[in-house]
Amino acid sequence: MPALRFFCKDTIMAKVVTRFAPSPTGHLHIGGARTAIFCWLLARHFGGDYHLRIEDTDLERSKQEYTDSILASMRWLGLDWDGDLNYQTQRTALYNSYVDKLLENGHAYWCSCTPEEVDAMREEARAKGLKPRYNGQCRTRNVGAGEGHCVRLKAPLTGKVVFNDMVKGTIAVDVSELDDMVIRRADGMPTYNMAVVVDDYEMGITHVIRGDDHVSNTPKQILIYQALGLPVPIFGHVPMILGPDKQKLSKRHGARAVIEYQDDGLLPQALVNYLVRLGWSHGDQEIFTLEELVKLFDGNNMNASAAAFDPDKLQWLNAHYMRTLPLPELTELLLPFVEKAGFGTVDKALVEKMASLFRERASNLKELAEAFRPLLISAEQLSYAEAGVKKALTEEGRQHLAALRLAYAEADFGDTATLEKIMHDYVEQNSLKFKQVGPPMRVALLGYLGGPHLPDVMTILGKAETLARLERAVNL
């Protein structure tokens, strides 16, 4: 495992500029989200800039709605970006001006070979057990521009391309592994690697943090930088995120887009915390606020190996944030979920009260809203858990409920202590154990065994509803 320290504060001279460059062909996925978070953190840690570039050159699959969705996820995660958005489709002329420079300085040449001919060359090489590559036959032919002609980079014939990756350490590739790649297609459009190099240079990017799958593009891009005489940025290739089964993340693994987690009631700080911790560490610390992350994340301690996504740990983190978030803040986030659960518009103060009672019993907003159900429906609508009925609503249990109903009919529901005292007095006066009356009360009031402190439940329910539920349970 490489352990290169690039980012001692005093070694950074120029301003750090990072970028995240998604293709708007889908929603923001957790892998991309993690990359974006790393880029953002590095920039923020060093007081630099974080840019967004939309790589929309795949006209077929790119859609505005995806760009919008990605931006929405970015905002939800709290990743603000600097400057304007850059759209690659709007910069074709710029890319080609750099291709022209390469043509002029002799680092590129026109090629008239057809794709079929190139395929044949590759096939031939492959048959000999060699790396499939273009044989460079137009290198010296000077074919010039023309119909069907593309432009290729005149790559060096010998030597190695070496770079120090922030996460993987030194990576060296022999140029014989690379071929004279096309940098401008016959239709005049630049190719991906060309566009990326030009963009990263033009945007002043100092640190390119991206997915693992780009390591093999890096030497190619470095060749372009060198041919152009441009400074090469620092690269950091973060490994991919695997499914819980260690297989590539796919549909069958469930949620993969951050928007899905949002809809499921996750808190953004939980997702960010989880994702950062997946592939980066700071000793044994598990919980980090955004501020802490900004302070701590200096580009070191990123893990070079792929990590499996663990939904359980995410839920645990989320549950942690659910119970530590200031109550009013949690309530605000909860409101839409309460509405989505079909309870209509519920008074905010009531939601807050219920949230305080149930927050440590739920691990996400959706679950929490759902936990309110027994309190928001009427006695007749309440459904009972079979196990609870069997265990608690026995003949004896019902007798206690009937007796307590009488006592509560006289009670003042404005005072929680009174409501509690009634139960205890009843237990004492009849020489009972609390567990003889507690469980029946729970099932009668909530429909299941478990839940918050009974007097609190009764307070929320109110007198009429409490009595109705006791009545119904007695006669069930």
Add this chain to the structure above:
RNA sequence: GUCCCCAUCGUCUAGUGGCCUAGGACAACGCCCUUUCACGGCGUCGACGGCGGUUCAAACCCGCCUGGGGACGCCA
């Protein structure tokens, strides 16, 4: 096929030659707390892929093997 990358408990990880009879967290299990559930506390289970080498000493360095992943486009 060729090249590149990766390899510590089930999972995320700590670990940069002696502090390691390998630490933390999630999960699982058990106990405690408790008016139930949950929270919390305590504990149990559980890993350095294999083989060689370097060294007084290796999870850490080197080599080979094995296993996994990625890349080899006029896709991005």
